[in-house]
Amino acid sequence: MSETVTSAPRAPAGRPDLEGIAASWKAARGRAARRVVICAGTGCIANGSLGLFEALRERVAAEGLAVEVALDYEDSSHKDLLLTKSGCQGFCQVGPLMVVEPDQILYVKVRASDLPEIVETTIKGGGIVERLLYRDPVSGEAKRGKGEIAFYAGQDRRVLSACGLVDPEDLGEYIARGGYLAARKALYDLSPEEVCAEMQASGLRGRGGAGFPTGRKWELARRQAEAEKYIICNGDEGDPGAFMDRSVLEGNPHSVIEGMLIGARATGARVGYVYVRAEYPLAVKRVRSAVEAARAAGFLGKGVMGSGLDFDIRVMEGAGAFVCGEASAMVASIMGGRGMPRPKPPRTAERGLFGKPTVVNNVETLAQVPTIILEGAAEYRKTGTELSPGTKTYALTGHVANTGLIEVPFGATLREIVFDIGGGILGRDGRPDDEAFKAVQIGGPSGGCLTAEHLDVPMDFDSLGEIGAMVGSGGLVVMNDSTCMVQMARFFMHFTQNESCGKCVPCREGTRQILALLDDIIEGKADESTLPLIEELCVNVADSSLCGLGASAPSPVLSMLRQFRPEFEAHVRGKACPTGQCPALTPIAIDPAKCIGCGMCARSCPVGAISGERKQAHRIDPAKCVKCGACVEKCKFNAIARGAK
Amino acid sequence: MTTTVGSEARRFEAVLSILDRYERDSTRLIPILQAVQEEYRYLPEEILTYVAVALDLSPAKVYGVATFYGHFSLEAKGKYVVKVCDGTACHVKGSGPLVEALRKELGLEGKRKTTADLLFTLETVSCLGACGLAPVMVVNEEVHGLATPEAAVAILREIKAREGGKGETK
The missing domain is CATH 3.40.30.10 (Glutaredoxin)
Structure with missing residues (x-):
């Protein structure tokens, strides 16, 4: 060729x-x-x-x-x-x-x-x-x-501007909104060098988590003297609590295809892959149909848009492995293997799919590209901060009044997001109660926790990095004061332990041990050595794992330990869960006003901890009680509850 | 009525057409296994071996890929696959009690995920990306948002009643 x-x-x-x-x-x-x-x-x-x-x-x-x-x-x-x-x-x-x-x-x-x-x-x-x-x-x-509506008025919707307005299956409407003008400009009016230069000037940073400059990645791939190159759109959005990539793929798939087309022009890629999580059947369907429409219009295939560039896109469904979000693991997965990362260098931009230079970009990153090429880097940089230009989408969920998908410029504060757009906190009873704010988890299983003291920190790649959190893919899970942070730490460690591919011993075994130690805390078996041991293990796992999954797996635990140490210590030393979420650390008691003395609870108790005269209020002996909760289930009068005084 | 030999032949016919559709390209092993699982509802061992030979791969490699990815199952799944999302948002909004209620309703104990009559399989998944409606439960392709234990159990009972009404499922 x-x-x-x-x-x-x-x-x-x-x-x-x-x-x-x-x-x-x-x-x-x-x-x-x-x-x-x-x-x-x-x-x-x-x-x-x-x-x-x-x-x-x-x-x-x-x-x-x-x-x-x-x-x-x-x-x-x-x-x-x-x-x-x-x-x-x-x-x-x-x-x-x-x-x-x-x-x-x-x-x-x-x-x-x-x-x-x-x-x-x-x-x-x-x-x-x-x-x-x-x-x-x-x-x-x-x-x-x-x-x-405050939820929308507080936002600056750019990537999402067409999501929720256009018909994702209508190529004509995408074009009517200025779609594919940028691709045409890149193909006819700009050289690959100029496209890369514009991208570098824009300062666009990868939205998948690490924030690597997109223009630099493209330039590196462009310089590779190989005829065969690839571009991959990473839609393997595995972070629990994040769904912005799903929404873009479902709502405006052509913006991603156009971004890939411009990337192909810039880097010389001939084949593109869209790798989408199989949990997103609708996104898969919409991308497939958009690719077909683009191909029918001559925007993909041989001589795209009448130019000399041959470029086509294949859509591939993931098979349920979080680690495949890592570039080299994704490459292995597309080639039909187990999705395990490999050591770098060489970077995938030098040697990736089938041993050829391969650019891997996140969905949201690619969706930003057409605007940058069309309007220019200078215009793009007017939004956001100096080092983190542009906007970021977040999935705002959890104990917040308005949940959903939002987009704000980099540099917006957590306060604006949670209280203005999100409409404030929901308390235990599900009613608005801003006093109940406890924390926001950001960046999923690689990220950390933000608390009240961080409400005014500008949200951008570097400011969040400084306080031990990360933008990550942009999942924001708001938690109220009924949330137990030990349970949350365990939740994330369980996730990463489960998703560890098993290649590196520190990640495979280390996460398992940290999880076991967190379980000890929750079950009331922890002692003075537990927390220091967790911290030591966390440092080791982070330092000695090959890929980002292992390197960042301890982040949520460390961040929660840093922000909520007294809560961990209450579990360890006081054998009590302040939020009442850990059953083994929450006393069970009978309300004498409700108890009619039927004796059902005493008969259900496996350790004989309940005693009382017939038709008289019963009581539980806390020394014998194993807090199994069998009595709570059996009582027909709701007289027995956890956490009761 | 077909003979056993006839049904065995039919069993392999499906995998043959899948292999043809993917041009026996070994780099497309994952889409091939996905298609096999869609056809058979799981990955039967003899089919995996057949795929390996047809693609000129070792059975160990195919088995390695099949066991690496969470979506592949080496055991038969139920007619209705119930997925409860245990992503962060669903977790903080109470997916735990939801799973417990469903396990109890289906009589699943220990590590069992599929009911004895192969009607239901209960799984938890990391995130379905419908966090705005947490907690979320999916029955086959149908998404149910803002699920409560009571509502979830009611959905399963409705399916049971429907299936029961169609005759004995033996």
């Missing part, structure tokens, strides 16, 4: 007429008086949005309205309604979500029974169904559209 990639761009004759496609899409769109967008992200589908879509389609058709569900460019007749599905709109918690345009109305928690009223009032009449609007949880005020 000839070195087509670095040759001069072809004459403008081959340039695809994106403006023409955009114009015909807009003309077709203009023939519909209204558009209803129903969220078809994983969250809203779980709440029944697909059934809602079909029901609405039937309802409007039965009313004799002209409705279409896919734009027909040829059909020039007037339509009353264009009905489409979108990817995740972010506010999963109040789904199914429905947006009405051009009225800019957002309806939440829409049920099939609401449809007749929506059709009558909004679609026919142009009015608003007040009761379906989102209500501010504090003021109770009804909010008309996304612009008025």
